[in-house]
Amino acid sequence: MTESDTASAPDSPHPQPRERTLDARALRGLAHPLRIRLLGALRHDGPATASQLAEKLGESSGATSYHLRQLAAHGFVEDDPERGKGRERWWKAAHGGTSMRDDLRTSSDPEVRGAADLFLHEVATIHTQELSTWLGTSRDWPEDWTLSSDLSDFTLRLTAGQLRELTEKAHRLVESYYDVAHTDDEDTAQVRVHLHAFPRRSR
Structure with missing residues (x-):
């Protein structure tokens, strides 16, 4: 499972490690x-x-400061000394995306399984919020962008191995667009791509 955002921060001269x-x-x-x-x-x-x-994010600065320090302690964020002035502390992400080892979701440790469940449910909530925001604001975008977006679902009959193969192929396809070069006059935007693939029980 990969939760991947941008390969590098906007306007950053130093690309982040990908994952x-x-x-x-x-x-x-x-x-x-x-x-x-x-x-x-x-x-x-x-x-x-x-x-x-x-x-x-609609939070107190005390809360964001505390949790940023906790993220830094685990290596997820770091200081951005190029932007800090005086006592003002700027933070930047240390990586462009996050992936979870397969064994964490099936761990015998209930604390680890609970953390995996919380992480996955929060990611799913964020995906839902992002999609709702797009649907509510899509008319503000030029027609080309509106017509290029996608909201599709498919139902297939696969083995577990075939589902993994499909997911890995989809990841490779999306990742092949990370380093596409653009000219200054091209109309580009940050694009979020969600991939949800899971089995369901049919009656």
Whole structure:
């Protein structure tokens, strides 16, 4: 499972490492709703201060400061010394995306399984919010963007191995667009791509 945002922060001259793979300790450090949202904001929109993030997310600066420090302790965020002035502390994401080891979701440790469940449910909630925001604002975009977006679902009959193969192929296809070059006059935007693939029981 991969929860991937941007390959590098907007306007950053130093690309972030593409992905951080979570082990049990890192998962427990990240598995908090506000920490997941803070990390996503830094990945999507670039470096920010705790106060700026508090205003963006509707939280207190005390809460964002505390959870940013916790994210830093686990290696998810770091100082951005190029932007800090005086006592003003700027933060940036240390990686462009997050993936979870398969064994964390089936761990015999209930604390690890609980952290995995919280992380996955929070990611699903964020996806739902992003999709709702798009549907509510799509008329504000030019027609080309509106018609290029997609909201589709498919029902297939597959084995577990075929589902994994499909998911891995889809990931490789999306990842092939990370480093597409653009000219200055091209109309580009940050695009979010969600992939949900799961079995269901039929009657």
